[in-house]
Amino acid sequence: MSEESKANQPQNPHMNSEADAHQKMVRGSAWMTAGSLFSRVLGAVYIIPWVAWLGSNYAQGNALFAKGYNIYSFFLLVAIGGIPSAISKQVSEYNAQNEYGVGQRLFKRGLLLTTAMGIVAGCILWFGAKPIGFIFGGSDPNMIPVLRALAIALVIIPSMSLTRGFFQGYQQMAPSAVSQFVEQVFRVVYLLGATYFIMRVQRGDWVNAITQSTFAAFIGAAASFLLLGWYYYRQRPELNRLAAQSNAKLVIPVWQLFKDIIIQAIPFIVIDTATTVFNLFDQATFQPIMQHAFHMKVSVINTLYALFAFNSNKLVMIIVSLAAAIAITVVPLLSESLAAHNLRQIRKQLEDALILFLFIMIPGSLGMAAVAYPLNTLFYGYDELGSLILQIASFTAILLGLFTVVTGLMQGLSRNKDVIRYYLIGLVVKLVVQVPCVIFLSAAGPLVATAIGMAVASMLVLYDLEVNFGVRYAKLLPKVNRILIYSIFTYLAATLVVHGLNLVLNEQSKLQAMIILILAVAAGGVVYGYFALKSHLADLMIGSRAAGLRRKLRIK
Known part of the structure; x- marks a missing residue:
């Protein structure tokens, strides 16, 4: 049986040894990391031709795209309502009790709920596009067609996301990862095809090109949903077998299932919308603050807004998505351990998740900061300020990723009220420092x-995990220090290559910037890979394969 086939088989959740749990986490993280990474990379690479076809209108187009997507993301997360994560958590808990049938009933009822929520959210965004655009778009009339194009995707995405959550409840990350990639492929193909046709063939309006680019979200979602349906159809015999051999001691009425879904989903709504709420606050306040403080024109402010809200965000989210992949993977595992009252295993899973996060996030962020200038040139053209913003965003991404992971851990442990309180404290801090920072x-x-x-919210969560679950940060410190040191070496190696090649190449040229970028990333990757293998840190991510790599590369 192939590795993918094994990963796609429903897993028996009654194996609670630490080794099995760690293997599940590593395998799940690998699938989700791969899916998130490939989809995010593809979602960033399309920008190169897209920006070129938009021409001189690309900065205004990026700003319009970012503003529309921020509003859409908020509506999407409310429409999904945290239900996929809640379903994943509940299905995992029922499976741990050998009540597979209840988990499958929960999924089917959840599909009805998400379909209704998607239709309602889509209608609100469609018919409310004008007032919503006025509030968050600075009275830009171009927001209306963009929001209506995105409203169509709202109808289908909640049910698609729910199906991903169901598979995750069985610790099956492959369907989610592959469907993410397929969704992005279809979205990007339609987006680029429509933009090229409108801007280069028809010589049309850039606003129409942005509208079709946002409608591509529906195209991608439809393709992903069809693939997930195929996964479900293929696994129905095994799912039916698991349901037939269940204990069948739990008899839960339909209304109770809906109630459980909604109660479990509310905390996920609040936390899942956290980053989007921060972005919407930036969208609503950045223009007024800049106009009041510096008396800038709206077009100039939109260009500045695009630098951090679209340009740098697109690239930085590639790394942050890796952190999100870890959080998604560990939630059902923690739920299993919590249901079994296995405090020792909970503590081990929490510590493993934090180290896995740091192993990926710190070198990724520092590496992106090191290559910020050629990277920004390759995607958007040479821009001193844009490159500096990307560099700053790369460093701040560590804190965004940390927030994503630790809030996911808290939700897996059913610490919902506490994590909401910590998030709200962090949001208040953001509101207080926003004006002086801008x-x-x-x-x-x-x-x-x-x-x-x-950072404030994350520190509160980390303290909570130490007090209530005994996470031993002192024990993790040696590994954290090694990751930090190796990441600094990675940063220095990539930086030296960038500065060295700038002596003979011109980073203001896209082609030459690409050469600098490839060589700098390769140098940084080799340095981090060598130290990670030599110190055995790589074993956390790839398990026994690390030993084989050490033998092949003759690393002792």
């Missing part, structure tokens, strides 16, 4: 304000 740091201000707010 005044003193301009376009970098919102990034720094968000990082400060999320």
Whole structure:
């Protein structure tokens, strides 16, 4: 049986040894990391031709795209209502009790709920596009067609996301990962095809191109949903077998299932919308603050807004998505351990998740900061300020990723009220520091304000995990120090390559910037890979394969 086939088989959740749990986490993280990474990379690479076809209108187009997507993301998360994560958590808990049938009934009832919520949210965004656009779009009439194009996707995405959550409840990450990638492929193909046709063939309007680019979200979602349906159909015999051999001691009425879904989903709504709420706050306040403090024109402010809300965000989210992949993977595992009252295993899973996060996030963020200038040139053209913003965003991404992971851990442990309280404290901090940060740091201000707010929330969560679950940060410190040191070496290696090649190449040229970028990333990757293998840190991610790599590369 192939590795993918094994990963796609429903897993028996009654194996609670630490080794099995760690293997599940590593395998799940690998699938989700791969899916998130490939989809995010593809979602960033399309920008190169997209920006070129938009021509001189690309900065205004990026700002319009970012504003529309921020509003859409908020509606989407409310429409999904945290239900996929809640379903994943509940299905895992029922499976741990050998009540597979209840979990499958929960999924089917959840599909009805998400379909209804998607239709309602889509109608609200469609018919409310004008007032919503006025509030968050600075009275830009171009927001209306963009929001209506995105409203169509709202109808289908909640049910698609629910199906992903169901598979995750069985610790099956492959369907989610593959469907993410397929969704992005279809979205990007339609987006690029429509943009090329409108801008280069028809010589049309850039606003129409942005509208079709946002409608591509529906195309991608439809393709992903069809693939997930195929996964479900293929696994029905095994799912039916598991349901037939269940204990069948739990008899839960339909209304109770709906109630459980909604109660479990509310905390996920609040936390899942956290980053989007921060972004919407930036969207609503950045223009007024800049106009009041610096008396800038709206077009100039939109250009600055695009630098941090679209340009740098697209690239930085590639790394942050890896952190999200870890959080998604560990939630059902923690739920299993919590249902079994296995405090020792909970503590081990929490510590493993934090180290896995740092192993990926710190070198990724520092590496992106090191190559920020050629990276920004390759995607958007040479821009001194844009490159600096990307560099700052790369550093702040560590705190965004940390917030994503630790809030996911808290939700897996059913610490919902506490994590909401910590998030709200972080949001208040963001509100307090927003104005001074924007005044003193301009376009970098919102990034720094968000990082400060999320840092406060994350520290509160980490303290909670130490007090209530005995996470031993002192024990993790040697590994954290090694990751930090190796990441600094990675940063220095990539930086030296960038500066060295700038002596003979011109990073203001896209082609030459790409050469610099490839060589710098390769140098940084080799340095981090060598130290990670030599110190055995790589074993956390790839398990026994690390030993084989050490033998092949003759690393002792």
